[in-house]
Amino acid sequence: DQQVKQNSPSLSVQEGRISILNCDYTNSMFDYFLWYKKYPAEGPTFLISISSIKDKNEDGRFTVFLNKSAKHLSLHIVPSQPGDSAVYFCAARVGSSNTGKLIFGQGTTLQVKP
Amino acid sequence: NAGVMQNPRHLVRRRGQEARLRCSPMKGHSHVYWYRQLPEEGLKFMVYLQKENIIDESGMPKERFSAEFPKEGPSILRIQQVVRGDSAAYFCASSKNSDTEAFFGQGTRLTVV
Numbered sequence: 003d004q005q006v007k008q009n010s011p012s013l014s015v016q017e018g019r020i021s022i023l024n025c026d027y028t029n030s031m032f033d034y035f036l037w038y039k040k041y042p043a044e045g046p047t048f049l050i051s052i053s054s055i056k057d058k059n060e061d062g063r064f065t066v067f068l069n070k071s072a073k074h075l076s077l078h079i080v081p082s083q084p085g086d087s088a089v090y091f092c093a094a095r096v097g098s099s100n101t102g103k104l105i106f107g108q109g110t111t112l113q114v115k116p
Numbered sequence: 117n118a119g120v121m122q123n124p125r126h127l128v129r130r131r132g133q134e135a136r137l138r139c140s141p142m143k144g145h146s147h148v149y150w151y152r153q154l155p156e157e158g159l160k161f162m163v164y165l166q167k168e169n170i171i172d173e174s175g176m177p178k179e180r181f182s183a184e185f186p187k188e189g190p191s192i193l194r195i196q197q198v199v200r201g202d203s204a205a206y207f208c209a210s211s212k213n214s215d216t217e218a219f220f221g222q223g224t225r226l227t228v229v
Contacts, residue, residue: 006158038220045120045207045220046159091158102149102211102218103172106158 005029006094008107016115021079023110025092028073032094036104037066037077040089049090050077082114118143120210120221128227135195135202137224141210148191149209149218150183159207165191198228 007026015021023037033054038046052059052066052075059066065078079086089111093104121140129135141148146167151159164172165185176183180198185191195202205225211218 008158043222043225045122045209045222048217048219093159102147102209102214103161103164104159104218105161106151108156108158 004108005032006092006105006107008090008092008110010110011108012111012113014113014115015082017084018081021077021082021086021112021114023077023079023090023092023112025075025077025107026073027075027094029094029096029105030073031096032105034095035066035068035075036093036095037064038091038093038106039086040091040109046091079112082112084114084116087112087114120145120208120219122206122208122221122224124224125222126225126227128229129198130229131199132197135198135226135228137193137195137206137208137226138190139193139208139210139221140190141208142212142219145210145212145219147211147214147218148185149211150191150193151207151209151220153205153207153223155204162193195226198226200228202226203228 036051037049039049040046050061050064052068068075089109091109092107123138148165150162153159162175163183180196182194205223207223209218209220
């Protein structure tokens with residue numbers, strides 16, 4: 003049972019344009035959502051997060067939006083840069099006392115073309 | 117401050133052999149998590165340990181897999197009698213407390229031939 007789903011395996015955008023990565027979840031008990039970025043042969047690197055009590059969190063070029071009623075979140079990157087090319091994972095957790103136990107989506111490979 | 121260190125980075129084992137994967141958490145971190153990533157899939161939680169204790173092993177296969185985090189030294193993920201289906205990338209993450217952010221290591225890529 004895939005509780006966190008990233009339905010787009012890949013996304014290609016032009017440098018300078020907006021990248022929008024999507025994520026859907028099924029478990030209404032998730033209280034915290036995170037996005038990780040992963041380069042080949044490296045571990046995931048934390049990018050940005052959002053608590054379930056918020057609907058938006060922004061950090062520089064990265065903004066995460068949460069729509070609880072639709073059980074959907076998205077990551078916006080603007081403007082996109084070639085160095086953003088990587089695999090992006092959406093992750094969710096249940097409860098604030100177990101921050102390392104995360105449920106990951108399958109990942110979306112982003113390619114930003116110069 | 118060194119990050120989470122995993123070794124070896126690459127490990128090749130023949131079917132039936134044992135694989136030992138090591139994880140040294142970040143300095144000051146006493147919580148360790150192990151994840152497995154199969155090809156074309158996301159990371160799957162395996163086990164959560166604190167020093168000398170297994171807190172949550174709900175993601176560990178019932179047989180052949182074990183994990184420990186001794187008082188001294190790194191955390192070890194041990195896979196006995198490996199099979200080809202164990203070939204994957206194994207990631208370790210650590211956190212300072214149970215309610216602080218976890219940081220990932222670079223992973224160990226296990227190949228069973």
